[in-house]
Structures are given as structure tokens and as C-alpha cells.
Amino acid sequence: MNNFQLKAENISKAFSRNKTIISNINLELSNGKIIGVAGPNGSGKTTFLKILCSILKPTSGKVELKVDDAIIKKEDYFQHFGYVAPYLNLYDEFTPIEHIKIMSGLTGTTFDLNRANELLETFNLHKKKDDLIRTFSSGMKQRMKYILALQRECEILLFDEPMTNLDSAGVGSIHVIIEKQTSAGAGVIIATNDERDKLLCHEIIDVSLK
Numbered sequence: 001m002n003n004f005q006l007k008a009e010n011i012s013k014a015f016s017r018n019k020t021i022i023s024n025i026n027l028e029l030s031n032g033k034i035i036g037v038a039g040p041n042g043s044g045k046t047t048f049l050k051i052l053c054s055i056l057k058p059t060s061g062k063v064e065l066k067v068d069d070a071i072i073k074k075e076d077y078f079q080h081f082g083y084v085a086p087y088l089n090l091y092d093e094f095t096p097i098e099h100i101k102i103m104s105g106l107t108g109t110t111f112d113l114n115r116a117n118e119l120l121e122t123f124n125l126h127k128k129k130d131d132l133i134r135t136f137s138s139g140m141k142q143r144m145k146y147i148l149a150l151q152r153e154c155e156i157l158l159f160d161e162p163m164t165n166l167d168s169a170g171v172g173s174i175h176v177i178i179e180k181q182t183s184a185g186a187g188v189i190i191a192t193n194d195e196r197d198k199l200l201c202h203e204i205i206d207v208s209l210k
Helices: 045-052 074-079 096-106 113-122 138-150 168-183
Strands: 004-016 019-030 034-038 060-067 081-084 156-160 187-191 203-206
Touching: 004 045, 019 045, 019 187, 019 203, 034 045, 045 156, 045 187, 074 081, 081 138, 096 113, 096 138, 113 138, 138 168, 156 168, 168 187
Parallel strands: 034 187, 034 203, 081 156, 156 187
Antiparallel strands: 004 019, 004 060
8 A cells, every 4th residue: 555645724615605614624644544524414524525535626725645755636636535425326227347347447447357356245245246236225235335445446535424324234344344444554534423433533523613
């Protein structure tokens, strides 16, 4: 895993003059660290994650990503992030293997069948690898999103409400995977209000307006 540092300084986001979502949020993430982003629903957790990976621009403040001491251009951030969120949709008429192939193409990586099969086994979807996504339960779709986030090595993993649609066994499995990823050098940011998730975190940042 490459050495990296993600730094967010005084991040604020307003969607109109009278609608400030987050204000002056700071964060520093490096290899092996897990940070929780907390706050009530609608407080800006998702907005903050999208700013960190350059999907959204902040109204003010700065985000900087360095990998092996080189500053990464915003247009190249996608190569360094894996993202799991309830609002990320899958293609109903495609299979898991087809999804992984598409994601490999979008991220400029070579499709690795062995890696794909390993992940499908890890998330207990190996017997469904040739089934259409439209036949999947909500929990199976959530596990598929983890597979897509992990199909290549990323320095940073962003998990927005990561335990959505997972049962207790599924939550435990994801926690083990998060610890495995950070042990390998990844950094993880979890947007959550789940106390089970917070126990994993080295630091909790509350983004709600004071």
C-alpha cells in the first residue's frame, strides 16, 4: 500500500445563501487510521464525504491528497478512493462479474478474475456470480457494493452508512474486513451514527452545525 495523507482544512459547504450544510470541518487521514464522521440525518455527513473525494467542491476550505509525497490532481482522485453508499446504484440486468469488469474499466485497472472470485467468496456471493442483480436482496446488493469498492487496491475507503441492509452477521463481517484493510495500510472514513461502527474508529468528527 502506498503511503498517503488526506487533509481537509476548514471545509464549508453552502447550497444557497441561507443553507449552510457544514462549516469549518477539519480532518487528517493517513495509513491505517479509521475516522468516524457523525451527526444527525441531514447534517452533512454525505456532503463531506463527497467533498473529500472531489465529487463536490467546497464553498470554502481546501482538500489535499498526497500519495508517496506527490500531490494528486483532483481529476485523479477516483484512482485512490473506494466508495460504498446506499445511494450508489447497481445495474439490474448485469451480473456481479459484469459489474466488476465494468468497474475495472472505469478505474483503469486490469480485470483480475482470481481477485473477483476471492471477493465473491469473501462476501458469500460466489454462487450468485452469474445471476442478474435484479434477483438480489437488499443485503446482497450492499455486499456487492463492497466488492466493487475493494476490487482494486485503494489507499482510502469511504463508507457512508456502511451497515445499511446488513444483518448482525453481515455487520460483523464488514468490521473484520475494515480491520483487515487498515492493517494492510488503507485509511477508512465511516459516516455513521451506529455505535458499533464508532467503536472501530480512532477519531470521531461531528459535522453538525454548532
